[in-house]
Amino acid sequence: MAKTILVVDDSASLRQVVSIALKGAGYDVVEACDGKDALGKLDGRKVHLVISDVNMPNMDGITFVKEMKKLPSYKFTPVVMLTTENQEAKKAEGQAAGAKAWMVKPFAPAQMLNAVSKLILP
């Protein structure tokens, strides 16, 4: 049974690249364009991993993680936060919220797959 990854980013192209790479590696992918949209996707389906951008309209990544941690069926879902280099303060805030894994943008798809495979194999 393929593992499901929720990809949250306001950039459609980034979502697309990430999705293609993940699907190619054998994961199922659910996409969301911001935090609010992502919370809507947590509708009872099984999600094994969340990859989320930090800066997004409507609801940013960190608020999303805080909200997700309140949902009993999703509170232990691992999160990989995508960040740009100068977001140390955000990173600290995100880690406090429970997002322990961070990846710096930009990254090559292969890099991302390697990082994801440390947390869950397809």
Next chain:
Amino acid sequence: MDIDQAIPTFLLEARELLEQMEDGLLQIENGAGDGETVNAIFRAAHTIKGSAGIFGFDEVVGFTHTVENVLDRVRGNELAIDRPLAELLLASGDHIGMLLQRVADKAHGHDPVVNAIGHDLLGQLARFTTASTLPVPATSAAPVAAPAVESDGGTAVTGNWHISLRFSREVLQHGMDPLSFIRYLGSLGDIEGIVTLQDALPPFGELDPEACYLGFEISLKSDASHADIDGAFDFVRDDATIHILPPRSPLQAYADMLTALSPEPATLGEALVRCGTLDAAELERALAPAPAATTALVPVIADETPALPAIIDAAVPATSAKPARDSGRAKTLRVDADKLDKLINLVGELVIAGAGANMIAGQLKARRMLEATSTMARLIEEVRDSTLNLRMVQIGETFNRFQRVVRDVARDLGKDIRLVINGAETELDKTMVEKIGDPLMHLVRNAMDHGIEPAELRVARGKPAQGTIRLDARHDSGGVLIEVSDDGNGLNRERILKKAVEKGLVGPQQHLSDEDVYKLIFAPGFSTAEQLSNISGRGVGMDVVKKNIEALHGSIEIDSVEGQGSTMRIRLPLTLAIIDGFLVGVGDASFVIPLDQVIECIKLPAVERQTDPRRDYLNQRGQILPYTRLRDALDLPAGTDGRHTDRNLVVVQYGGKRAGLVVDSLHGEIQTVIKPLGRVFSRVQGISGSTILGSGAVALILDIPRLLQQVIDRAAA
């Protein structure tokens, strides 16, 4: 892991051990060794045998085994090393070296000569393996039964990585599943053994199902790098205690890990045995208390030596050099020289890229950007210095090689000569250390052969019968100064002059200072020895020594007092990777001349610029100075702007010869990182390398010795 990959490491290690063995034997022969020296010699043989065994180098194992047996009896005070035995053990060490060379050469089958030597030595050693007067105690058989790793320290036999994982209680709540990391490790290689530690699990009633209590000890067979394996835990670093030990780590490293992880290292150690990382004997040795005590002692000895130079001077130098080397080894990481070169190359690129960024920031007049780039430039410079520092090695090992040389050569010459070493800890670039060996060898042999007088003559002159050769090294004004001195004859001014006149090197009436006379011995083909011996003076002369030193951008000078001895003083730069250069321009192209080869820059007199046909020499302060236009020498396009073309003349020198190079413009001094030439330029005469300027433009480094020769040849034609 393919075991063959480790062969170069084995060879390197074994040769170092052989050197230690030799050092120790020479010390004992000189009456300076003690029990620890004997132990060190024994350990060296023992370790060579042990590691050769892993690779299946049976010849090495077989021979070394016998040597080890003899040494074991010495260690057990059943046998004393006297001169004949020292002689035999030194010869045995040489033979092990020969067997190692066969391994390095991938020689197959049997070499009758090597076999004969080995057989002969084994026969001689056999006389020592069994005591002729005492009944043979069981001890001579003991090392056979003992495992192939020495008792204090030594390394584990395993070719697998060992990974030890402990997680924070919260790791699961953070969404991290320890099992995922183990699965990922499985993708980097084969998990050949794993033990899940459950001892932290509380009684069922007290179990917090959301907390993590498990730990793991893993034996991983993998060719992955340390960075790759460590990278598996990137996301869990804050939530885990991770220990990663490479294959064949020192037993001490396992012991340190066990002690760090558990109040009962021995109990935890059993998990290492269960997962196959250590065997029971290795664990026991790792946890034996003895090694900690010996390693603690070493730095104390090492610290004391620099404070007592007088004592070092008198004592046998190897004793002072060796503890320092041994204590260094524990914290030493062996790195492939190619990797280091690649790093240095990259740092070179970084320096250039940094300068480029700084220049662009300047052009954009972006103040904050400029600040940022200059901070970066400072850091890059530090990185560059530390990187170059990685290549620095102590000259001590090179110096110590001469102990054996001096001993053997002195015996051949029938002279009594001792070698005194100072500054063994002086560091210089690895390439230099490698390349300075031959010139030093020549100088030392020369000093022994021609410098030190026969004992009777010395006594007659009121000197001690024993001659002294000194090797000194120290840092001096940004470079390294190495001196080879003797307390012998000193150079004979009259004899050198006579010879030089005979050879037509100087006119009979020419008046020369002592210094200039001494320099004559560096002239090609010059040799003052009235009788050629087999020690020195065989064709290769001092001219080759000088040439080799100059190839390292170094110089040599002589100090001598007749009847009291002479000193050869070699100056070397600290590194070859970076040179101080002088930047000049011809047309649009830039060229770098090594600064130490530049004497002066002058304006080319207008009359010379217009002379046609062009002359190729000019009169400089009464001396003829041959010169060439760099434009012509390198076949560059003719200058278009007459006013700025060929305005300057740079006077360069090399090997005592001078010539002028005509260029358009002078840009001043720069520090350049030398990059090897691409294939395109490798055939261009007169260019020795390239470098990249801050602007991103390439500048070529001029091969001054070759250009100089061209100019002189042409002027003579």
Next chain:
Amino acid sequence: MSLDIARDDGQIRVRFSDELNIYTAPAVKDALLALPADGTPCRLDLGDVIEIDCAGLQVVLAALRSLPASTLEACSAPVRDCFALCGLDALLPAAPTSSGAQ
């Protein structure tokens, strides 16, 4: 996640199904803790477990250690994989008696 506890022949048989992970481990612990501690042999049937993680493994290991005479009975493929990964093959029953829900 569902737990099916049955008693027969003087032994307790606990049948796990679906996911055995950090989300379900607390419930599993509570259920097992509620079993009578009277020494009745207890057999843990993991044949229908479709997913197991570290928390799931841990609760099973803790149960095996503290429940008297408890043994693993059947194990699904994911459970076998997990135990094998951790070098705990020795705890597994000899052969899979249930193929799991995959």
